């Protein structure tokens with residue numbers, strides 16, 4: 001008899017992670033008739049559990065990784081539904097330039113074909129991506145629109161995956177009304193309807209491989225209260241699909257002894273993000289940027305995708321929720337307090353940079369399999385981030401802001417165009433910024449046409465290990481220049497089709 005603290009299960013397929021890259025695979029494989037178990041390290045919460053209390057929900061739903069030298073903060077969801085539970089519901093189709101570069105540079109012909117567009121269409125319908133109409137554009141979005149229009153810059157409302165949004169402004173804390181179509185409300189229930197089992201509070205520790213093929217997944221059950229391991233679990237299975245997100249997938253593969261020991265799969269290498277920094281503006285009139293969709297409007301003038309040939313950044317409005325606004329503002333003490341006292345009058349947006357930097361995830365050497373991230377923005381990205389910050393400040397000046405807080409420590413608030421000269425010649429080393437972060441994370445187990453330079457083939461199948469796949473953002477070979485959840489889900493459905501063919 002096994003001890004009560006250890007359990008063995010069996011399944012036709014195990015999916016690790018239930019976010020954008022995992023839940024669609026679980027649903028598709030269950031629909032194909034496979035007995036599926038999906039493991040999720042985080043807890044399972046429902047709309048009724050989403051209290052809207054910022055501190056509590058951020059702690060329960062999110063995880064953060066810190067890049068070693070730069071101190072850059074990397075955020076992801078950690079619950080059933082993954083980052084889709086805490087994201088802003090924004091939807092973009094994969095830009096054609098990105099698909100072309102994946103074909104040219106990485107040999108991913110399947111993604112460049114029109115067939116990939118059909119997967120995108122399926123996701124678009126399933127998560128109900130719809131245009132954001134005027135009734136959902138709050139004054140925060142409006143200020144970006146006004147400034148961009150006065151400057152003559154390209155800008156538009158974005159699509160969002162919602163059904164009946166009631167403007168609560170809590171998208172990053174789990175949508176309490178159930179309007180946001182995260183995988184928690186779409187692919188996860190679909191998978192369960194078809195018989196898949198979703199095991200929440202279960203962290204995969206390693207994938208067991210024997211004689212070149214997948215054998216099992218070893219995992220730990222976590223206490224829902226303390227998050228400490230309370231039991232071990234082994235799931236014997238001939239198929240494993242890893243979708244633990246960029247903060248989880250590379251480290252899990254390395255813990256499993258895959259790709260890290262001088263083998264040819266460059267696991268953990270090639271991370272690429274969309275570096276992000278906030279600019280905050282105070283207006284005379286109230287903005288109330290904490291109500292309404294957290295994000296909805298984008299200045300696309302400087303993008304380098306979807307037909308634009310700019311330096312490669314977008315400017316997108318973001319919520320002025322208290323905790324994150326306070327954390328992103330520069331300054332301390334009385335100066336910080338003065339800015340925060342004006343919270344109802346603050347508008348806020350983020351520079352979303354399409355980085356050229358590459359980074360790496362490895363294990364930290366402590367022996368407990370903890371991930372260590374290295375991501376140091378290259379000079380070219382620091383320069384482009386500076387131009388993004390300048391452009392965003394100009395939008396707010398054009399919209400009539402009284403004062404603008406740049407995310408740069410030690411810089412006085414900006415009141416007119418002349419003040420922006422303070423940015424000239426400034427090297428935006430990450431430590432000069434009040435907060436440099438990323439929520440669009442890519443790579444670490446990238447697909448590619450050549451085994452020497454990639455971890456998986458273009459179906460997401462891990463080179464050299466039979467019946468092991470990667471289907472999340474870690475499998476993408478570069479960033480996308482647009483918010484990525486639709487691309488990740490579409491690719492996951494494509495990988496799922498390849499897995500189902502082995503049944």
Ligand SMILES: Cc1cc2nc3c(=O)[nH]c(=O)nc-3n(C[C@H](O)[C@H](O)[C@H](O)COP(=O)(O)OP(=O)(O)OC[C@H]3O[C@@H](n4cnc5c(N)ncnc54)[C@H](O)[C@@H]3O)c2cc1C
Pocket residue numbers: 016017018019020021022039040041042075076077078079080081082083084086087088089090091092172202203204205243244245246247248249252295439440441472473474482483484485486488
């Ligand atoms: C705050 C925020 C806002 C965003 N806004 C948008 C947006 O509006 N539009 C957009 O397109 N994109 C947005 N994104 C990005 C998008 O949500 C992610 O790119 C996408 O969800 C990543 O998919 P994934 O499957 O790679 O990882 P995730 O969706 O993060 O899923 C990974 C899952 O794996 C689990 N996991 C990790 N390790 C293990 C393990 N060892 N065992 C078991 N489970 C494990 C995690 O808990 C997590 O649930 C946002 C992201 C964040 C964090």
Ligand code: SF4
Pocket residue numbers: 089162164165166167168169170171172174175176177178179180292293294
């Ligand atoms: S703004 Fe809309 S989508 Fe966001 S939490 Fe509120 S109801 Fe949900």
